Amino acid sequence: MSALTRSGTLARAVRTLPVQTRSFTLASSTGTLTPSLWAGIQSYGESLRQRVGQFLEEAILRAVPKKHTTHSRRRMRDSNKAIKDRKDINKCPACGRNKLMHHLCLYCYGDIKTKFQQFKKDTGLL
DSSP states (O other), rough: OHHHHHHHHHHHHHHHHOOOOOOOOOTTTTOOHHHHHHHHHHHHHHHHHHHHHHHHHHHHHOOOOOOOOHHHHHHHHHHHGGOOOOEEEEOOTTTTOOOESSOOOOHHHHHHHHHHHHHHHTOOOO
């Protein structure tokens, strides 16, 4: 799927194309198209196809970057995205493993959870 169809630009471009109004009438009561009506529909479809094709060609040509971003400019842009040191890690007072400050220790929480589930099974609460 291209970027044009994803963003809806193509749909907007087709809607903004000038609308050519033509009045057609059916020549017979059976509902079949007359040759003049069929020719008018074909010519309108071809002109619409050409306008959409020209728009797509222009949009693709304009989407190409004019200059290549150099390695040094990329490095300057990415310089502030370095990994930062974590200062909110401390030791769990119960087990001594590392944990985030103001968070439960995951190992202690897992032990308490399994013991509580075992207690519920033994007492019949579950």
